[in-house]
Amino acid sequence: MKRCPTCNARYGDDHRFCPADGAALRSHTPPPQQLVGATLDGHYRLSQIAGRGTGGVVYKAWQDGMERDVAIKILHRQLLADPAMVERFHREARAVARLSHPNIVNVYSTGTTDYDAPFLAMEYIEGQRLDEVMERGPLPIDRSIRIIRQIVSALADSHAEGVVHRDLKPANVFLVQHRRTPDFVKIVDFGVAMLRGPSEDLNRLTNDGAVCGTPNYIAPEQAHGRRVDQRSDLYSVGVLLYEMVTGRVPFEGSGMAVLLAHVHKPVPPPSTRAPSVGAELEHIILRCLEKDPNLRFQTADELADALDACANRDHAAASAPTQRSPAPTPSCSASLPVRRATAAASLEAIAPRRHRGRRILIAATLLALLALLGDTAGPHLLAEPMVAAATTPATPRSAAALPALPTPPARRALLVSSGRYSLRVLIPERVLAGLHADIALDLWDADGQPLIASEIVVTLQSEGEGGQGIVARPTERPGRYRFQRKLEHAGEHTLSVYAPGAEGPIQVFFDVVANTASDNRM
Numbered sequence: 256m257k258r259c260p261t262c263n264a265r266y267g268d269d270h271r272f273c274p275a276d277g278a279a280l281r282s283h284t285p286p287p288q289q290l291v292g293a294t295l296d297g298h299y300r301l302s303q304i305a306g307r308g309t310g311g312v313v314y315k316a317w318q319d320g321m322e323r324d325v326a327i328k329i330l331h332r333q334l335l336a337d338p339a340m341v342e343r344f345h346r347e348a349r350a351v352a353r354l355s356h357p358n359i360v361n362v363y364s365t366g367t368t369d370y371d372a373p374f375l376a377m378e379y380i381e382g383q384r385l386d387e388v389m390e391r392g393p394l395p396i397d398r399s400i401r402i403i404r405q406i407v408s409a410l411a412d413s414h415a416e417g418v419v420h421r422d423l424k425p426a427n428v429f430l431v432q433h434r435r436t437p438d439f440v441k442i443v444d445f446g447v448a449m450l451r452g453p454s455e456d457l458n459r460l461t462n463d464g465a466v467c468g469t470p471n472y473i474a475p476e477q478a479h480g481r482r483v484d485q486r487s488d489l490y491s492v493g494v495l496l497y498e499m500v501t502g503r504v505p506f507e508g509s510g511m512a513v514l515l516a517h518v519h520k521p522v523p524p525p526s527t528r529a530p531s532v533g534a535e536l537e538h539i540i541l542r543c544l545e546k547d548p549n550l551r552f553q554t555a556d557e558l559a560d561a562l563d564a565c566a567n568r569d570h571a572a573a574s575a576p577t578q579r580s581p582a583p584t585p586s587c588s589a590s591l592p593v594r595r596a597t598a599a600a601s602l603e604a605i606a607p608r609r610h611r612g613r614r615i616l617i618a619a620t621l622l623a624l625l626a627l628l629g630d631t632a633g634p635h636l637l638a639e640p641m642v643a644a645a646t647t648p649a650t651p652r653s654a655a656a657l658p659a660l661p662t663p664p665a666r667r668a669l670l671v672s673s674g675r676y677s678l679r680v681l682i683p684e685r686v687l688a689g690l691h692a693d694i695a696l697d698l699w700d701a702d703g704q705p706l707i708a709s710e711i712v713v714t715l716q717s718e719g720e721g722g723q724g725i726v727a728r729p730t731e732r733p734g735r736y737r738f739q740r741k742l743e744h745a746g747e748h749t750l751s752v753y754a755p756g757a758e759g760p761i762q763v764f765f766d767v768v769a770n771t772a773s774d775n776r777m
Contacts, residue, residue, distance in 0.1 A: 290314065290329070296366045299327055299376060308444075310340065315379060318363075324379040325363060330372050344373050350445040351377075353416045358409035358440045360429075380441050382431030385495075389425060393502035393529060396536065396587050398438065400566050402430070403496045404559065405440035410492070411555035414485040420445060421483060423491035424472045425498070470513040471504045475546050478514040486548040489558055493543025493551075500536070501528040505544065518546070521707045521733045527699065535565045536587040541732065669763040676700055676754045678761045688745040689770045696727055696736045698754055705734020706754060714751045714760075717744050717767070745769040 259266070259273035259280055266273070270280055291314070294300050298319040305326060306313040311334075314327045334340040351362040361378040368374060385402070388394070394402075406428065413420065420427075422444065433439035470478075474490035477483055498504050505523060506516035522544045526532045532540075539561050545551045552558040565587045669680040679697040686692050696713070698706035711727040727736035742748065745767050751760035 290368075295327065295368060295374060296364075296376075299325065301327060305379075310334065310344065316376075318376070326377045326379045327374055328377060329368060329374040332370070332372060335372055341373060344375075347445045348375055350413075350418050353418055354413050356409050356412040358405045358442060359413065360441050360443045378441075380429045380431055380443070382429045382439075382441070384426055385428040385430060385499075386425035388430060389499065389502070394499045396500060396531060396533075397566070399496060399499040400536075400562055400587065402428075402438055402440060402499070403492060404562050404566075406442065406492060406495070407555050407559045407562065409440070409442050410485070410488050411559065414488070414555055418445065419483060419485055420488050420491075421477070422469060422472075423488055423495065424469045425495065428495075470510045470517075471506070473514065473517060474548075475518045476548060478517050484548070485555065486551050486553065489543050489552050489555065490545075490548075492558065493540050497522075497525050497540050497544070500532055500540075501525050503528060521705065523704055524733055527703050527705065527734075533565075533587045535568070537732070539565060669765060671761055671763055673754075673757060673761045675757055676706065676761060678752055678754075678763070680750060680752075680763050680765075682765060686742060686748075686765060686767045687770045688742055688767050691739050691741045693739050694727075694737070694750075695730075696752060698734055698736070698752075707733060708736075708755055711736045712753045713738065714749075714753075715740055715742070716749045716751070717742070718746045718748075742767045 259276065259278050261276045261278040262273065264273060264275060266280055272279055291301055291303060295316075298321075299316045300319065301314040301316045303315050304312060305315045311328050311330045314329070316325050316327045317323075318325045330341065330344045345365075348362055348365045351360065355361075360380065363376045363378070365376070366374055406423070410420070420442070423442075427442060427444045429441040429443060430438045431441060472491045472494045474483065474487040477487055494504060506513045506520065508516070522541060524537055525540055526534075526537050539558070542561075543551055543558065552561065568587070666681050667684050669682065671678045671680075677699045681695040681697070683692060696711060698711070700706060708729065710729070713725050713727055715725060725738050725740060727738040729735070730737050747764060748767055749762055749764055751762050753760050
């Protein structure tokens with residue numbers, strides 16, 4: 256909209272001079288603050304600026320007739336000349352108009368100001384953005400799952416209607432108090448949403464090869480500029496959940512560096528940054544963050560089922576009666592690391608008398624490291640207790656070639672640091688001669704990052720015999736490798752792990768127990 260400075264008449268943007276007096280026309284776009292107090296469409300009275308973004312200004316307003324507070328989002332005046340931004344604004348209205356879900360903001364109507372700027376009249380939300388909540392640090396596991404579960408429910412509905420958000424991030428998630436329900440989720444900003452439909456496919460806002468979204472939360476296919484679908488949103492959900500439970504996004508740095516990391520770098524397991532993250536929840540997060548969309552959860556409903564199962568098992572474990580035997584580790588949240596004395600006692604307990612001096616040296620080294628780190632050890636040394644409840648290692652993609660084994664009643668962790676790498680070996684609490692042992696290896700570097708390799712070579716040597724060369728294969732959990740081996744003889748065994756770039760093998764020692772008739776009946 257333009258106006259004449261002489262007669263104050265208003266004309267469209269295609270006019271350059273006033274037809275009445277010939278004066279050059281000037282753009283008539285009031286600054287945002289001047290709109291406070293204005294009335295739009297005859298019944299939206301703007302009362303204050305509620306927020307600003309890259310695309311527009313949001314006002315709190317009162318809707319006459321309906322007698323309610325509403326939010327009015329008006330496109331920035333400097334963007335009116337950009338057809339793509341105007342189309343994006345209208346796209347948001349069309350996207351949300353398709354949806355009716357309690358966790359998605361409602362759009363009541365659309366319109367234009369007297370200077371031809373489009374606006375949306377939306378549900379007014381009083382609450383906190385998720386990014387503001389997370390500024391105080393990681394959220395508890397149960398709270399994180401409760402929030403994410405609502406986001407996934409909203410996505411299931413939007414995906415069913417052919418709407419892919421493409422820009423899920425903490426700033427687009429509001430937490431409000433809804434009746435007696437805290438942390439009630441409202442998802443906003445569908446401005447870059449992709450709509451499936453005949454007309455939308457012919458006139459899309461972004462074409463293949465264009466990158467849209469926020470780098471920290473973007474899926475690898477988005478970073479490539481390729482076509483996205485509902486699984487791209489589920490990747491963003493994985494980033495959100497990762498950040499909520501660890502306090503950090505998987506990849507940090509400049510925009511381009513983060514985009515490349517999403518495409519090429521393995522995701523650091525969340526348990527290495529937050530030991531409270533249990534194995535099952537970690538599996539859910541890492542599956543969301545698979546580079547290949549075909550390896551992720553395929554639908555929001557499938558992800559919702561996995562979250563519900565994880566939360567239900569956690570609740571059942573928390574409500575189970577106290578027993579003398581150690582309680583199983585909850586599936587979503589892991590138990591706290593053992594203290595120094597427990598670590599030393601466990602390591603000493605597994606040491607045979609003949610090599611007691613060597614074990615004491617290892618124990619002393621471990622105690623010194625733990626003393627530097629405090630009562631709770633760093634994730635690269637002690638991410639779970641020495642003796643833990645039964646934990647099934649993540650299944651490698653080549654697991655079909657491995658024989659099926661009964662789940663051992665308990666597992667123990669043997670911990671060693673070699674300077675460049677830290678090694679945790681998970682073995683059955685009782686390794687029986689004549690039976691296959693399922694052994695998992697966790698390897699981290701000095702920065703706590705998981706070691707990623709195509710395979711790890713190890714040797715197993717019993718007393719008086721030569722070593723057996725074995726290849727440990729990677730599992731779906733980054734930094735974890737697994738192998739199975741039938742141990743024929745009882746007695747002390749030496750496991751040597753040859754990590755890439757290490758000066759020599761990293762060694763741990765454990766005993767194999769003679770198999771009895773009662774053991775064979777297990």
